[in-house]
Amino acid sequence: MxxxxxxxxxxxxxxxxxxxxxxxxxxxxxxxxxxxxADDQLTPETLNAAQPKNMAVAAKMREFLAQGRWAPGDQxxxxxxxAQMFGVSLxxxxxxxxxxxxxxxxxxxxxxxxxxxxxxxxKDLLAFITATCDLEPYIHSLWGFEEEANRRGYHxxxxxxxxxxxxxxxxxxxxxxxGAAGIAFTPPEGSFYMDWNRAFYKGVAEHGTPLxxxxxQPFPEEDPAIISAAIPDGIWQxxxxxxxxxxxxHTHLAFLYGRWSCTIEDRKQGVIAEAKERGLxxxxxxxxxxEELLRTGEVYDVTAMLGDWxxxxxxxxxxxxxxxxxxxxxxxxxxxxxxxxxxxIAVVGFDDSSFAPLLGDGGLTTIxxxxxxxxxxxxxxxxxxxxxxxRPPRILMSRGELVVRKSCRFLPSQVESDRS
Numbered sequence: 001m002x003x004x005x006x007x008x009x010x011x012x013x014x015x016x017x018x019x020x021x022x023x024x025x026x027x028x029x030x031x032x033x034x035x036x037x038a039d040d041q042l043t044p045e046t047l048n049a050a051q052p053k054n055m056a057v058a059a060k061m062r063e064f065l066a067q068g069r070w071a072p073g074d075q076x077x078x079x080x081x082x083a084q085m086f087g088v089s090l091x092x093x094x095x096x097x098x099x100x101x102x103x104x105x106x107x108x109x110x111x112x113x114x115x116x117x118x119x120x121x122x123k124d125l126l127a128f129i130t131a132t133c134d135l136e137p138y139i140h141s142l143w144g145f146e147e148e149a150n151r152r153g154y155h156x157x158x159x160x161x162x163x164x165x166x167x168x169x170x171x172x173x174x175x176x177x178x179g180a181a182g183i184a185f186t187p188p189e190g191s192f193y194m195d196w197n198r199a200f201y202k203g204v205a206e207h208g209t210p211l212x213x214x215x216x217q218p219f220p221e222e223d224p225a226i227i228s229a230a231i232p233d234g235i236w237q238x239x240x241x242x243x244x245x246x247x248x249x250h251t252h253l254a255f256l257y258g259r260w261s262c263t264i265e266d267r268k269q270g271v272i273a274e275a276k277e278r279g280l281x282x283x284x285x286x287x288x289x290x291e292e293l294l295r296t297g298e299v300y301d302v303t304a305m306l307g308d309w310x311x312x313x314x315x316x317x318x319x320x321x322x323x324x325x326x327x328x329x330x331x332x333x334x335x336x337x338x339x340x341x342x343x344x345i346a347v348v349g350f351d352d353s354s355f356a357p358l359l360g361d362g363g364l365t366t367i368x369x370x371x372x373x374x375x376x377x378x379x380x381x382x383x384x385x386x387x388x389x390x391r392p393p394r395i396l397m398s399r400g401e402l403v404v405r406k407s408c409r410f411l412p413s414q415v416e417s418d419r420s
Contacts (some may be wrong), residue, residue, distance in 0.1 A: 076106070229381075
């Protein structure tokens with residue numbers, strides 16, 4: 001595996017959608033090449049009766065490429081112009097274009113035209129770009145991605161954009177220049193980046209480079225998926241954690257946001273759904289995220305929030321935190337109040353981060369998300385897309401497993417009361 005930092009390819013610093021290897025492919029105008037092809041019709045003498053016309057057209061076009069008549073970066077004539085030049089119908093030309101595109105010799109951009117590829121993709125090279133500051137889980141996904149890719153005969157080019165969107169665009173284009181056959185990436189997360197991510201996905205897709213995301217933030221439901229992705233199954237995770245607490249006798253639950261993402265939203269909805277299905281009171285949802293303040297105008301002080309939860313009648317007995325990082329914040333504020341976890345309130349999280357076993361006296365109960373599995377899934381999706389460029393986007397979801405530690409406790413009196 002080769003490592004590249006966010007500044008190692010500044011010579012290739014052009015933004016997706018506004019430049020890059022495909023957008024620069026306008027060196028020659030198609031009209032300038034018409035005169036060169038006046039004698040290039042496929043006559044009965046040059047056509048092999050045993051060779052389909054689409055294959056004959058593809059062979060002729062490869063000849064042009066080998067001779068340099070179509071140089072890297074050139075926009076080639078339209079399909080209708082090619083049909084006229086070669087003296088054939090439109091259908092075999094369209095089929096020939098598809099053949100050369102799959103071979104990596106041509107690149108087609110929607111509503112723009114067809115261009116000669118500047119650098120044919122190296123069939124054994126994949127790029128993995130991380131743009132998130134949450135490096136711990138996504139480094140694990142890199143391990144899984146590299147393991148699966150290596151097993152299938154691929155090498156990996158790894159780049160870190162340091163959560164700077166412009167660096168991610170630069171590195172993506174640089175990887176294309178280096179001949180990467182496809183790109184897996186972990187996008188910057190949070191509501192601040194939603195619009196930028198959407199534009200980036202579409203920009204790379206227009207380049208024709210296979211793209212797969214490893215993320216906890218796919219598009220919201222109102223946006224159709226335009227790339228494949230490996231993501232956590234947030235609904236299942238939320239329901240599984242809520243079920244564990246309810247089975248321990250907790251009937252009044254709270255959910256705490258730390259930052260917004262689609263997976264965190266799904267975890268919240270899973271907790272709410274499980275509580276409702278079990279006939280419990282509504283889940284008390286709060287947020288300590290600055291992003292949530294911008295989205296909804298509501299954000300809560302954790303110390304005041306804990307006091308409020310314990311002061312309710314009946315009190316909140318368990319708080320489901322959106323991540324282990326949010327749970328750590330609760331631990332810190334509970335300590336300043338002299339509160340004991342789990343005696344005063346149970347706290348649980350998600351992701352099984354490296355510090356989770358060390359929190360409090362006995363560690364944090366959490367859902368362990370297999371980011372290694374997500375990395376393997378991303379490699380599977382990316383290689384499948386490389387082998388079949390026309391396949392529709394797919395989403396592979398990873399559930400994880402419940403890890404029980406000592407941050408929550410059994411409430412026998414509550415269970416007995418409910419049974420009576």
